[in-house]
Amino acid sequence: MIDLQLLDKKHDESRQGEALVLDAPTGNASRKLYIESYGCQMNFADSEIVASILLDQGFETTGDYKEADAIFINTCSIRENAEQRVRNRLSQFGVEKRRNPKLIVGVLGCMAERLKSKFLEEEKLVDVVVGPDAYRDLPQLISQVEDGQKAINVLLSREETYADIAPVRLNGNGITAFISIMRGCDNMCSFCVVPFTRGRERSRDPFSILAEAQDLHDKGYKEVTLLGQNVDSYKWKGGDESETAAVAVNFAQLLEKVALISPELRVRFSTSHPKDITDEVLYTIAKYDNICNNIHLPVQSGSTRMLELMNRTYTKEWYMNRVDAIRRIIPGCAISTDIIAGFCTETEEDHQETLAMMDYVDYDFAFTFSYSERPGTLAARKLPDDIPEEVKKRRLTEILLRQQESSYKRLQENVGKTIRILVEGKSKKSDADYCGRNDQNAMIVFPATAEIQPGQYVNVYIERCTSATLLGKIAD
CATH class of the missing domain: 3.40.50.12160 (Methylthiotransferase, N-terminal domain)
Structure with missing residues (x-):
């Protein structure tokens, strides 16, 4: 129950x-x-x-x-x-x-x-x-x-990236860190307030990004996550460090440059956009063992009609094509997503198409929401928020239950296997246990031992799982 x-x-x-x-x-x-x-x-x-x-x-x-x-x-x-x-x-x-x-x-x-x-x-x-x-x-x-x-x-800028400011790493574990590679967003999704609150999209120069990643590695960090509202649209063009030539860098190239800092530095990124993620990015992930096999690919809805109203600029067929490419190029890659229940005019058929998309992809994890109208957005100005709250809640519950089944199924595939994880620290529930994440971003909990310290890579034999966590022991 x-x-x-x-x-x-x-x-x-x-x-x-x-x-x-x-x-x-x-x-x-x-x-x-x-x-x-x-x-x-x-x-x-x-x-x-x-x-x-x-x-x-x-x-x-x-x-x-x-x-x-x-x-x-x-x-x-x-x-x-x-x-x-x-x-x-x-x-x-x-x-x-x-x-x-x-x-x-x-x-x-x-x-x-x-x-x-x-x-x-x-x-x-x-x-x-x-x-x-x-x-x-x-x-x-x-x-x-x-x-x-x-x-x-509250003035917005077309240039500000804070590239020259070294962040103070606070409340961290000295193991994982975020690196912002771009700011703002040019995707005017009708439900989203981000373009109005964070301004237009601009990419940070790659030299400062690589310098920050190198500095983190030199200080003992083992994992960095490259952040942007839409990392796949990262693009930078300008002079090189000596300003003797013009260079252009896209996201696949930036991802590779960060991965080459050290094979012991794990690299993650978030968030991708279905309209922009390229095979070049996927082949780059497949090429380097230290780029994690985990892609967050928000779908929002499985209905092409809904996607058009959301101004997502892709169809369900396009999204499925990108999922197929991920499965083909990076076997075993984890895929997570965002889903909105009860967007404007959503019919029961639209909702069933979303559930069908969930079945098709078999997501490892999903952030799920019932639609909340945000003032100033295109949807708030032009589309009726006409789905009753009880219907939104019921559809959201169905999505949640479907995702729980999928998450459990995906984690269950790891039971009986030995997997390599990066130890992040003590488990939230018990100081007697350590926790860490594998390449696919699944959380693993296992008994702590004096020989193991946070920041180490260890092999863990998976004995069982819940719908959210893998449980195991240090492999012999």
């Missing part, structure tokens, strides 16, 4: 989770900074950029907001629920601000960009509102607040 309430809770947490508290000492400093991040991996990476900028201003990070001089919350606008969680959290911070009027409370990221100055009016306890492209302005904005003013900068 499946607990649907628990299943729905896990579905919600899979995208939002608990706020990540960035807590790592950064040296002797006169002021303390507390940051929480919500939403996508890009937000977590951006928080590390913010910490780096404010480190130069004498801020040391803390894990206790009650001792902070400045509190920033890095926000997500992808769903209404995400924004409500931020508002609830700000109310909690407000109690501390009333106790300490000098406390600076700021909102960063997508929600700040969407609401702009309205945020200062709606949330009276907020002092600073800063969009994703304006983090360099934070020292000046903080100075304005200290002079008794409210401060805001």
